[in-house]
Amino acid sequence: MSELPKKARVVIIGGGVIGCSVAYHLAKLGWRDVVLLERKQLTSGTTWHAAGLIAQLRASKNMTRLAKYSRDLYARLEEETGVSTGLRETGSITVALTEERKEEILRQASMARAFGVEVEEISPSEVKARYEHLNTDGVVGAIWLPRDGQGDPGNIALAMAKGARQRGVLIRERVKVTDIRVSGRLATGVDWQSEEGENGYIEAEMVVNCAGMWAHQVGRLAGVNVPLHACEHFYIVTESIKDLPQLPVLRVPDECAYYKEDAGKILLGAFEPVAKPWGMKGIPESFEFDQLPEDFDHFEPILGDAVNRMPILAEAGIHTFFNGPESFTPDDAYHLGLAPELDNFWIAAGFNSIGIQSAGGAGMALAQWMEDGTKPFDLGDVNIARMQPFQGNRQYLFERSKETLGLLYADHFPFRQKATARGIRRSPFHQDMLAQGAVMGEAAGWERPNWFANSGQERRYHYSWKRQNWFENAAAEHKVVRENVGMYDMSSFGKIRVEGPDAEKFLNYVGGGDYTVPIGKIVYTQFLNEAGGIEADVTVTRLSETAYLVVTPSATRPADQRWLERQSKDFRVVITDVTAGEATLAVMGPNARKLLELVSPNNFSNDHNPFGTAQTIEVGMGFARAHRVSYVGELGWEIYVSTDMANHVFETLMAAGEQLDLKLCGMHMMDSCRIEKAFRHFGHDITSEDHVIDAGLGFAVKATKPDFIGRAAVLARKESGPHSRLLQFLLTDPEPLLFHNETIIRDGEVVGSLTSGSYGHTLGAAVGLGYVPCKGEKPAEVLASNYEIEIAGRRIKAIPSLEPMYDPSAKRVKEM
Secondary structure, eight states: OTTSOSEEEEEEEOOSHHHHHHHHHHHHTTOOSEEEEESSSTTTTTGGGOOOEEOOOOSSHHHHHHHHHHHHHHHHHHHHHSOOOOOBOOOEEEEESSHHHHHHHHHHHHHHHHTTOOOEEEOHHHHHHHOTTOOOTTOOEEEEETTOEEOOHHHHHHHHHHHHHHTTOEEEESEEEEEEEEETTEEEEEEEEETTSOEEEEEEEEEEEOOGGGHHHHHHHTTOOOOOEEEEEEEEEEOOOTTOOOOOEEEEGGGTEEEEEETTEEEEEEOOSSOOBOOTTOOOTTOSSOOOOOOHHHHHHHHHHHHHHSTHHHHHOEEEEEEEEEEEOTTSOOEEEEOTTOSSEEEEEOOTTOHHHHHHHHHHHHHHHHHHSSOSSOOTTTBGGGSOGGGGOHHHHHHHHHHHHHHTTSOOOTTOOOOSSOOSEEOTTHHHHHHTTEEEEEETTEEEEEEEOOTTSOOSOOOOSSOOTTHHHHHHHHHHHHHSOEEEEOTTSEEEEEESTTHHHHHHHHBSSOOOOOTTBEEEEEEEOTTSBEEEEEEEEEEETTEEEEEEOGGGHHHHHHHHHHHOTTSOOEEEEOGGGEEEEEEESTTHHHHHHHHOOSOOSTTTSOTTBEEEEEETTEEEEEEOOOSSSSSEEEEEEETTTHHHHHHHHHHHHGGGTOEEOOHHHHHHHHHHTTOOOBTTTBOTTSBTTTTTOGGGOOTTSSOOTTHHHHHHHHHHOOSEEEEEEEESSSSOOOOSOOEEEETTEEEEEEEEEEEETTTTEEEEEEEEEOTTOOHHHHHHSOEEEEETTEEEEEEEESSOSSSTTOHHHHTO
16 A cells, blocks of 8 residues: 555545545646545445436425536536446335325425426326336325436445546545544544555545444544434345336335436335434445345334235235445535544544435535635535534434435425434423423524413424424414513524634624624624525624623524634634523513513613613513514513523513413414514525525624725625515415415516525414515515415415515514
8 A cells, every 4th residue: 555645735535426526626626636435335335326316306405406417417427437326217206105295296296396307297197108017006296307317326336536636636446544633623644444454544634434334433433423324224126127118217106215226227225214224233244235234024014005005016026135334414414524533633424314316416515615714605504514523423313314314205395393312401491391392493502482372282393394283373473472561482592602802893793794893782693604695594682891792593503603713714713602501581572671670679761771782681589681682573572581591580580471471482472473574594594595685684793894804795785786686575365374485486487495484473474585586676676576385286466565564663672
């Protein structure tokens, strides 16, 4: 192994399809001194036994963009490298056996049109015409994607490996990375050992973890959290079937099954509801192109349904019963991007059985990110920074992985909650909320009341695409916040303390707002990137001359903190997560002031405690800090109290609230109230790709400041005007529901999709937010068009607005 260099610009760990893709795309960008190390042989982990399905449609616009890129790349790789990828455009069919699944796939078809993916709804008879061997009994609907297909997984990886080698990438097999050296926030290089017993060290400017089901272990070598767990994954291959024609890929998710024709045989694969985790004690050192022991009993229920659905299976005979491991993440989205713990350690792993269709696009996006130092577009769905530190816990991963494999083909109902690995993070109010009827949801591991059941009502979700069993409960909670006073638990929201002699200077550099404010002032603000995109949407409260509190959504706290830390190198500040140190209760509604006056001697008047200010208050026999802000569009305060006094404050508020008919509320209420006010939701309505001016948040940016990240982009967009505008839409039909990604139709043409949706109980119909391209147009021109929202193939007329439809002047928030 003397030919391995002593130094490299980047070392890629892992020679599966994703490692080969990263190497290929870096080389295409002109990178030199790229080294890829594979512990055994290229593709020998998971890639070699993948099914090789190539689907274009994913759950969001940018994930679909990456999948489409993968397909187009594989189509041209053979001409470039001489290695056949086996790509065949067979098309794909997904069939529904229930009305709920039919609604889901029809919504997917509407979404596909918004994303530019060719799709067609087809009848059971049309399914039969395309797939004659299918028993269509019970089929109630289907969709056809003609440009989907399948490929040869191993050859796709080897084609990218050859393309990388042709551009100078050094690929070495049978070389294992045994350690990753770290200094401060930098990985400085890797120690390696060959199968022959040679060893050495490569100094590296960057390291990329593409180690697949080993990625969790490899991450730990560098102190980096990569949450994933291997599960057993099963499929069978039949004997050759005489005269079997080329067939589309077929998915029957209601029977947990997919089918593909390959070389005159049929492959039947399964995503069973309860998976079998594997490798809890580590993956054997000798693992290479290995199969796991057969478990026919586990697979038999899937096969039984499949023989009924595809009678030809009963006649064909089984040639291969295969069981091999694949890795799954806690949320069924893969990991991509810069590790939060280090500044030069990158990750592309955990592809949840969609590695082949994702690898081309994921490798391209990561390589471009490494090249530019910034994300090429919003990658929030898969950014490794979304993971919480606790999610690296092995027992957590073991328990959650039992569920995540099966969720790939489960009904993707809105508001569906994970059932496994629950109860890990709880606020001090958790038991009190349960005692009052709370039905919990989970966000970033936090248990949070989503809605409150009535006395005698079953305290669990009944999922549907229509009105779910909690719809009226949330409507009552919504009504009480609009008309009286409600209280909900916000303890899960991230709290980051920024303090030090340069705290003010630092925040004025990293954020778009003006933080040169008096103590007690609250600034609603965004942290921007150089392109004017939104990296975080937060409130910043000045606590003292040298200390501020940044409040973030619970799911983005780690990412927001890392963003701050990476910008803070030239400033004398300390950045600390204090989320668990304070519990938070939101008291919201027209009678919020009355409730606080019953429990506190402090002054809550508009003159003394106007909107956007905080004060320390007495509550009962304790102390708290009251922030006058609102995410529901009503008079209200967020009450921050140290966890030792949290239960006392809760009990005090509840006792006083009996005089005012105080009602406890959940997150569903908060979402429906905020969308009536057109308040943006980070990760949906606003992302790193959305310009702050286009998002309608220019009011929160003080462009007169001399220097802050993104200033030039803000000034340029203010000069040119928005390229698109985030509109609020109210359906004219009160019955349909909106969630997100429904298609926006402007004057008969598809122009985009909704970024979020909920029901506006006060407005009387579903409400959505979504961007409409409008470069060079005046606001009146944008609003003058006729708009419709497509839901499961049906177009519903919608009323557009650029200002909030509920209380557009914000009198209820600021003047009550």
